[in-house]
Amino acid sequence: MKKLFNRLLPKAWRSNAVTIPVIRLHGSIMAGGSQLRPALSLATTAGLIEKAFALDAPAIAISINSPGGSPVQSRLIYKRIRDLAAEKNRKVMVFVEDVAASGGYMIALAGDEIIADPSSIVGSIGVVSASFGFPELLKKIGVERRVHTAGKNKAVLDPFRPERKEDVERLKSLQLEIHDTFIDLVRERRGARLADDPDLFTGLFWTGKKGLELGLVDSLGDMRSVLKQRYGAKTRLKLISAQRGLLSRIGPFGSRGGAAPEMAAAAVEGMLDAAQERALWSRFGL
Template sequence: MKRLLNRLLPKSWRSNVTTIPVIRLHGTIMAGGSQFRPALSLATTAGLIEKAFAFDAPAVAISINSPGGSPVQSRLIFKRIRDLAREKNRKVLVFVEDVAASGGYMIALAGDEIIADPSSIVGSIGVVSSSFGFPELLKKIGVERRVHTAGKNKAVLDPFQPEKKADVERLKSLQLEIHETFIDMVRQRRGAKLSDDPDLFTGLFWTGKKGLELGLVDSLGDMREVLKQRYGSKTRLKLISAPRGLLSRVGSFGTRGRNIPDMAAAATTGLIDAAEERALWSRFGL
């Protein structure tokens, strides 16, 4: 009778089946994003994270595939995961797919364990800022750049003016502070597991296999195999997905009610976001 009742229950309720909630954090990390290029941020991931930790499960599994992006959003996502892990007393297992680099690796630090594929890319513990300069182009096409500010530093690093040494030094000072925060997080989370390789915090990145030697990851493997080894062959993986709200459904009905300039601006923003995202991924040969 008991066996019959057990079969009638949903799989996640059966006593001999362990269900592990899975979150997929895939993409570049930045505040905002657009409908053309959705991005990872606390705003887009908080609901998924909280839903996963609401499960009565021994662990939460997180799949990461990100080349990085905003250090602020990366740290906010990391902190939300760690806060809930402590609050719910859950173990966090992070699985790296193609890449967990820069901000992607910062989020991976939220795992009690980091498991990577031997060919995954991990690391890139550094800070980068990039832009373009166009002052000579303006001269060639006969355009004069006019900037008026209240505050002598309001036009720092203006791409249409010649680069100034003081501006670059200021930027590098900010980068060093952010880099130190990142390094402190790595040391705190990885501790004695880290090797003493002098290149560890220089922004270099490595395969998952080398990352294991350096102490950046704990083991090699894939999610399904590892979870079934840990929690039994009948372990079930439950992918946590965001509910589609009313506003998102209304927005998908088409372009009705939107004017052409708004649509053009959105498309332009999407192209710029796509170019920035492509540049991030291409750094790792992806």
């Protein structure tokens, strides 16, 4: 409709400016998340992605800044982007800001092109699982741990019981399967652009500049400059916004009846999510 309307206008009135929809995928990746600190997941990003692809534009620009998180949610977001790119026949350009690592890099693979800042961090193609163990603490404070299961492996990796070799081996086998899926996706999307480097799939990460040498990214630059160079100086960037969150709906003083308990629960949940997210970012010195 917009193209038709533009053709009906006198030539002198026609606009040659191209509008590129922009999606910002910033934060850690996990199912759920809190209302105060929403995480990246298919549920929180699907609306933005579909809204961007619904616009009449030659390309979709995606800004990524994520240290990773859930491999499942990462792949679901990746797949939704690729499915819509194929359906709408749209080019996808991914721009890496500070970090596109682990699951963040998996999402970046949805781009037909990946453009990174020279000082950004890319890669970390691996799988990690971290937890704590407290069996000695229970002894010191005189607490007895009682676990009753139906199924001998139901309490695998219980943090209050001594670690068992067979449990660790089981976890490692799961990690290797997930890692293989990640590697296959990288090879499928990057193909011959990948360098022959033995460290490529070891979980190491690199700057955007080194990532270019390794074939993890296609070029270096920033979104505004690259898009204007590609589509013209008059190119406009249209940020696709999400719906308003909890605070904007109920107001700062809990004007909705019964909102105070909900706000308190959300605050606690947000603090836990913040700690988990902080641990993800700290792996990359950020």
